[in-house]
Amino acid sequence: MKAIILSAGQGRRLLPLTEDCPKCLLPVGDRAVLHWQLDALAQAGCREIVVVVGFGADKVEAAIAERPDAGRIRTLYNPFYALSNNLATCWVARHEMDGDFLIVNGDVVFQDGVLERVFGAPSHPVTVTINRKAEYDDDDMKVRVESGRVTRIGKDLPPEEIDAEAIGLHAFRGEGPRLFREALEAAVRKPGGLERWYLTVVDELSREGTVSTLSVEGLGWAEIDTPDDLADVQALATGWLRSLSAARA
Numbered sequence: 001m002k003a004i005i006l007s008a009g010q011g012r013r014l015l016p017l018t019e020d021c022p023k024c025l026l027p028v029g030d031r032a033v034l035h036w037q038l039d040a041l042a043q044a045g046c047r048e049i050v051v052v053v054g055f056g057a058d059k060v061e062a063a064i065a066e067r068p069d070a071g072r073i074r075t076l077y078n079p080f081y082a083l084s085n086n087l088a089t090c091w092v093a094r095h096e097m098d099g100d101f102l103i104v105n106g107d108v109v110f111q112d113g114v115l116e117r118v119f120g121a122p123s124h125p126v127t128v129t130i131n132r133k134a135e136y137d138d139d140d141m142k143v144r145v146e147s148g149r150v151t152r153i154g155k156d157l158p159p160e161e162i163d164a165e166a167i168g169l170h171a172f173r174g175e176g177p178r179l180f181r182e183a184l185e186a187a188v189r190k191p192g193g194l195e196r197w198y199l200t201v202v203d204e205l206s207r208e209g210t211v212s213t214l215s216v217e218g219l220g221w222a223e224i225d226t227p228d229d230l231a232d233v234q235a236l237a238t239g240w241l242r243s244l245s246a247a248r249a
Contacts, residue, residue: 001119001171003046004096005037006198007106008054008081008089013226022056024106025063026230029237032063033224036109036237042069044115049073050096051106052089054081084194087201091188097177103198105168109233110221117216118171124212125176126205128153130164132217139225141166141199143213150211153203164213166199167221171214179205 011023018026024034031039034051041049053060053075064073078084078092090103102118118129128150130143136159144152145163153166172180183201187193205211222233 002048002101003041003104004093004101005051005104005106006086006089007034007060008052008078010055022060025059028109028233033109037104040112040115043112044119047072050076050093052076052078052093054078080194085197087187087196087198088194090198091184094181094184097181100173101177103170107224108168111219114216114219114221118214121214123173125174125179125210126202127171127212127214128166129169130213130215131167132164136162136165145213148213149209150206150213153199153206168223179210
């Protein structure tokens with residue numbers, strides 16, 4: 001399965017840390033966020049990766065070029081990164097959606113086991129990877145689930161409709177790539193299309209009953225939006241590395 005990583009944004013809420021450093025290159029533990037993702041994808045057996053870049057594109061491409069597996073990683077440039085949300089970043093990569101693929105948000109880190117669970121899951125047109133917790137905050141991409149299917153997804157769901165949060169990792173299989181690609185094309189043509197999130201397109205597809213869920217409860221993952229998030233992820237990553245070292249000992 002191909003992986004498409006959305007790493008075009010600067011991460012303005014992380015300023016001044018991201019003044020000159022793209023969000024995806026912020027250090028977490030012993031490596032950058034992007035390298036956590038690339039290492040996890042390699043461990044899971046993913047052999048084709050496309051990274052959509054924008055802010056600090058040259059730095060991201062240089063970081064990729066230094067990797068021993070750089071030959072299996074390609075980049076696409078989003079010229080609208082400063083003017084748009086991530087729907088446009090997905091749209092730039094639409095021609096890469098010609099078979100089964102995985103979308104990875106560029107600000108998410110996770111343990112290797114998360115991808116193993118995703119790749120081993122039953123095949124559905126669209127699979128949204130979710131986590132459940134006691135409380136949800138304004139930044140969470142909230143999900144309503146009925147019988148294992150997504151019926152709504154968005155940040156503004158009322159509390160009584162929230163069953164889980166989407167963690168920024170989504171699989172498209174079978175007819176899913178075509179459905180998503182066509183919906184992207186339609187969305188970007190609408191007024192305000194560049195200001196939308198790509199999960200608004202997934203929300204629209206969910207009305208057709210094509211979006212399933214996969215829970216990663218019990219596995220480690222985190223999203224980085226703020227300096228506090230980064231500090232929390234640093235602590236998580238330290239624990240992951242210790243566990244990995246102990247397992248290999």
